[in-house]
Amino acid sequence: MMLVFDIILMGVIVWIALGSLSPRGVYKSVVMFVVFGLFMALGWVRLGAPDVALAEAAIGAGVTGVILLDAAGHLRQRTPGPILERHVRRGVAPLPLLASVIVFFVLALLVVNLPAEADGLAPLMTAGAEDSGIKNVVTAVLLDFRGYDTLLEIAVLMLATVAVFSLRDAPDILGRRLAGFAGPLLDSFTRIVTPFMLVIAGHLVWIGSSEPGGAFQAGAVLGAAGILLALSGFASPRWAGRRVVRLSLTMGLLVFIAIALYPLFLGGTLLQYPDETRKTLILAMETWLTLSIGASLVSLFIASASPGPDGGVA
Amino acid sequence: MSIAHHLPALLVVTPLAGAALTFVTERRRDPVVAVLTGLTILGLSIGLVIRVLAAGPFRYEIGSWGAPVGIDLVADGASALFVLLSAVVGLAVTVYATDYFRGSRASVCGHGMFWTLWLFMWTSLNALFLTGDIFNVYVCLELVGISAVALVTLNGGSQALRAGARYLFSSMLAAMTYLLGVAIVYSATGSLDMGILRSTLVSDPAAATGLSLMVAALLLKTALVPAHFWLPSAHGSAPSPVSAALSALVVKGSYFAILRLMISVAPPGFLPGVDIVLGVLGATAIIWGSLQALAQTRIKQLVAYSTVAQIGYLFIVFPLARAGTDVFLLALGGALFHAITHALAKSGFFLAAGSLASRFGYERIDEMAGAARSAPVLVMTLALAGVTMMGLPPSGGFAAKWMLVSAALAAGQWWWALVLVTGGLLAAAYMFRLLGVLLRDSPAALNPPSGAIRTEWVPLSLAAGAALLVLASPLVTELVNTSVLVLGQGVTP
Amino acid sequence: MNHYLVYGLGGALIFSIGVYGMLARPHLLHKVVAANLMGSGVFLILIGLGNRVQGRPDPVPQAMVLTGIVVTVALTALGLAIVKRYYTVTGLTTLDDDPPETDA
Numbered sequence: 001m002m003l004v005f006d007i008i009l010m011g012v013i014v015w016i017a018l019g020s021l022s023p024r025g026v027y028k029s030v031v032m033f034v035v036f037g038l039f040m041a042l043g044w045v046r047l048g049a050p051d052v053a054l055a056e057a058a059i060g061a062g063v064t065g066v067i068l069l070d071a072a073g074h075l076r077q078r079t080p081g082p083i084l085e086r087h088v089r090r091g092v093a094p095l096p097l098l099a100s101v102i103v104f105f106v107l108a109l110l111v112v113n114l115p116a117e118a119d120g121l122a123p124l125m126t127a128g129a130e131d132s133g134i135k136n137v138v139t140a141v142l143l144d145f146r147g148y149d150t151l152l153e154i155a156v157l158m159l160a161t162v163a164v165f166s167l168r169d170a171p172d173i174l175g176r177r178l179a180g181f182a183g184p185l186l187d188s189f190t191r192i193v194t195p196f197m198l199v200i201a202g203h204l205v206w207i208g209s210s211e212p213g214g215a216f217q218a219g220a221v222l223g224a225a226g227i228l229l230a231l232s233g234f235a236s237p238r239w240a241g242r243r244v245v246r247l248s249l250t251m252g253l254l255v256f257i258a259i260a261l262y263p264l265f266l267g268g269t270l271l272q273y274p275d276e277t278r279k280t281l282i283l284a285m286e287t288w289l290t291l292s293i294g295a296s297l298v299s300l301f302i303a304s305a306s307p308g309p310d311g312g313v314a
Numbered sequence: 315m316s317i318a319h320h321l322p323a324l325l326v327v328t329p330l331a332g333a334a335l336t337f338v339t340e341r342r343r344d345p346v347v348a349v350l351t352g353l354t355i356l357g358l359s360i361g362l363v364i365r366v367l368a369a370g371p372f373r374y375e376i377g378s379w380g381a382p383v384g385i386d387l388v389a390d391g392a393s394a395l396f397v398l399l400s401a402v403v404g405l406a407v408t409v410y411a412t413d414y415f416r417g418s419r420a421s422v423c424g425h426g427m428f429w430t431l432w433l434f435m436w437t438s439l440n441a442l443f444l445t446g447d448i449f450n451v452y453v454c455l456e457l458v459g460i461s462a463v464a465l466v467t468l469n470g471g472s473q474a475l476r477a478g479a480r481y482l483f484s485s486m487l488a489a490m491t492y493l494l495g496v497a498i499v500y501s502a503t504g505s506l507d508m509g510i511l512r513s514t515l516v517s518d519p520a521a522a523t524g525l526s527l528m529v530a531a532l533l534l535k536t537a538l539v540p541a542h543f544w545l546p547s548a549h550g551s552a553p554s555p556v557s558a559a560l561s562a563l564v565v566k567g568s569y570f571a572i573l574r575l576m577i578s579v580a581p582p583g584f585l586p587g588v589d590i591v592l593g594v595l596g597a598t599a600i601i602w603g604s605l606q607a608l609a610q611t612r613i614k615q616l617v618a619y620s621t622v623a624q625i626g627y628l629f630i631v632f633p634l635a636r637a638g639t640d641v642f643l644l645a646l647g648g649a650l651f652h653a654i655t656h657a658l659a660k661s662g663f664f665l666a667a668g669s670l671a672s673r674f675g676y677e678r679i680d681e682m683a684g685a686a687r688s689a690p691v692l693v694m695t696l697a698l699a700g701v702t703m704m705g706l707p708p709s710g711g712f713a714a715k716w717m718l719v720s721a722a723l724a725a726g727q728w729w730w731a732l733v734l735v736t737g738g739l740l741a742a743a744y745m746f747r748l749l750g751v752l753l754r755d756s757p758a759a760l761n762p763p764s765g766a767i768r769t770e771w772v773p774l775s776l777a778a779g780a781a782l783l784v785l786a787s788p789l790v791t792e793l794v795n796t797s798v799l800v801l802g803q804g805v806t807p
Numbered sequence: 808m809n810h811y812l813v814y815g816l817g818g819a820l821i822f823s824i825g826v827y828g829m830l831a832r833p834h835l836l837h838k839v840v841a842a843n844l845m846g847s848g849v850f851l852i853l854i855g856l857g858n859r860v861q862g863r864p865d866p867v868p869q870a871m872v873l874t875g876i877v878v879t880v881a882l883t884a885l886g887l888a889i890v891k892r893y894y895t896v897t898g899l900t901t902l903d904d905d906p907p908e909t910d911a
Binding site: 013167 | 813
């Protein structure tokens with residue numbers, strides 16, 4: 001029974017994916033892509049991955065969607081006439097189609113022929129998580145066993161934010177553009193919803209060690225709240241120049257580095273949390289990470305936000 | 315545990331902390347922070363080399379979990395070599411950049427972020443050279459890619475943005491393909507650690523396909539012909555210190571990952587034919603890249619195509635890897651030696667070319683006639699770098715070519731030797747063409763030099779280092795022998 | 808057909824669709840969407856195949872995918888920032904046409 005549901009869900013996802021590449025206008029593509037993300041979140045739930053579902057919905061569909069929509073709006077010139085014509089006439093580009101068909105067949109063969117009952121590292125990880133007292137095994141893997149990956153991943157997020165900052169054309173267009181942008185509906189919605197989002201973010205961090213949740217999901221909710229505030233005109237001008245913003249972006253990484261180096265003084269290796277303080281350290285780290293992740297996601301939106309019709313920019 | 319044991323971790327954390335600090339401190343303090351960070355990294359790298367030479371390769375278990383639960387860093391001769399190379403070139407680029415980004419350029423919005431972006435790139439390179447986990451390689455590759463793209467677009471003009479966009483989309487394609495390979499390998503084997511994969515891989519089409527996908531993706535990142543299309547515009551439109559780092563270090567990063575995968579992870583005969591394909595593509599790169607370089611009219615484009623050609627040399631090692639231990643050692647030594655000498659020479663070249671371009675105000679070679687009279691130090695740098703790139707004796711470049719040619723002949727695969735020699739001749743052709751213009755006897759209009767010491771002597775030291783590196787070849791050989799690539803087994807701490 | 812195969816094959820299909828989009832669609836926004844599709848395809852394969860043992864999903868692929876989602880949004884944000892700046896400077900939305908020579 002559930003198998004039928006899975007097949008139908010996957011079919012819908014594939015159909016929406018095809019729609020998101022439609023050559024008839026980028027707005028349609030972007031909206032389809034956001035819907036794609038939401039259905040993917042459903043898929044993750046079916047696959048027993050609630051943490052991933054939360055992240056996909058908030059980051060994959062939410063933040064990515066917002067940035068894509070903003071970009072689509074900025075590129076007022078739609079797909080150029082002659083090029084659109086070229087593709088509509090020919091229908092489908094033959095070589096790329098051949099390439100993707102070959103890729104699909106190879107992958108499908110591999111997927112089908114892999115052994116049907118394989119555990120991977122699951123038993124080791126579950127046992128390890130029990131020993132360390134963190135019930136949410138995914139959180140244990142992310143912040144404990146493979147914390148080094150997470151450290152570099154936070155670096156990636158901060159790096160991308162810095163990179164987007166470096167592409168701004170002028171430092172203080174944002175104040176002019178974002179003020180007075182919101183209509184009454186968005187304004188009231190933001191006022192009501194934002195406090196709840198802050199509470200939810202805090203809750204997600206707190207329970208992340210035993211239930212689905214954690215720093216990334218909480219950070220995504222925080223980021224979404226921040227983006228709402230920015231859209232409603234509460235963002236401050238010269239966002240990227242303000243010390244507070246830069247500090248909140250960096251604190252997560254700095255705290256993570258400090259906690260990573262701390263065991264070296266106790267005779268351990270990088271990221272080897274002492275057993276007694278493990279849970280406290282991880283929670284402290286996650287709190288600061290949530291702040292930085294939220295700040296990064298908001299900054300990624302704000303710093304790449306386009307000038308409005310009134311704001312003039314070169 | 316002594317501090318020497320922690321060196322791999324410190325080598326990654328130091329530039330990372332530096333990057334974070336430059337983002338929060340005042341902009342005018344950034345160069346100081348960067349130079350201090352660079353000096354620290356240089357010290358740590360030298361320490362790592364000493365440690366590996368004294369005590370052999372070792373594994374650093376992050377979190378003390380140990381693979382397969384945790385992620386291990388692997389420090390062997392090859393990693394230490396590349397980490398040291400990054401430190402030397404990195405410090406040189408940092409010092410050069412303190413002058414390059416001073417003054418009027420600072421008003422351009424993007425340039426303020428250079429230091430942070432650059433230190434993030436440095437972090438990603440060290441992390442890539444030291445990691446022992448194939449998923450961690452993915453995260454490192456993304457870190458490298460994002461910082462490189464951001465640095466390319468720093469100048470903000472249409473050429474730079476276009477090159478950056480092309481570079482970015484190639485990076486995205488490569489990253490997703492690499493991740494697909496990891497997904498397949500993990501699903502087939504249940505392991506992400508390179509050492510464990512080595513000991514458990516058996517003939518298995520799924521794992522082989524996954525590994526091949528990973529290598530293919532890395533080929534795109536290393537710009538091996540025919541996946542080189544993004545490189546000339548990217549390296550050509552970037553600010554000079556960035557071009558130097560890109561040519562010298564960034565392409566070596568993904569190359570290093572290929573070395574690990576093809577030689578340390580894949581058991582002999584696991585990926586049939588792939589090594590021959592890599593060799594053929596490398597040979598094509600040598601010839602094609604050199605021919606393209608010969609046809610260029612702008613100096614930075616010439617140098618970028620020369621990089622495309624030089625990358626080809628690095629791939630000749632693969633068909634020679636299975637032809638017996640002696641041949642393998644010689645070929646690997648030649649390839650790594652070539653990587654190092656090329657990095658030093660190319661970075662010196664790019665930095666000197668950048669200084670020349672900023673003096674003349676434009677970049678067309680023909681219009682730089684007579685530069686030798688007015689900027690002798692810079693032209694001498696170009697000449698020295700050129701000597702290494704051509705492989706003239708007794709430079710480091712010659713030593714590297716000599717090792718590769720000997721290995722090819724010893725393995726009975728003389729055709730590679732033919733390609734190598736032809737490549738050298740073509741390199742001589744484009745280098746002499748360039749130097750001929752510069753040494754021509756006509757007066758040239760020059761802007762007064764700025765920060766002469768840094769913009770002139772730093773590149774000169776790099777190029778001289780490349781040429782003189784032949785004196786250090788015993789050290790290099792020793793490091794190569796202490797590498798896991800040679801030992802081929804997992805390493806016990 | 809097993810539960811995990813649906814998602815594994817679906818992931819393969821979506822990855823291939825993404826490949827087609829990257830190669831065939833000239834508009835830069837489409838390329839960004841296509842790259843994201845490729846990523847989602849890989850994630851489906853990873854977690855789908857991590858579900859082969861009933862009732863005990865493998866946490867490692869889930870951690871990998873979480874990392875992948877964050878990395879992809881970072882890459883996407885940068886990509887879109889470049890595309891928008893490129894459009895502002897040149898007025899173009901594809902890489903097919905050459906921009907006017909505006910600078911050195």
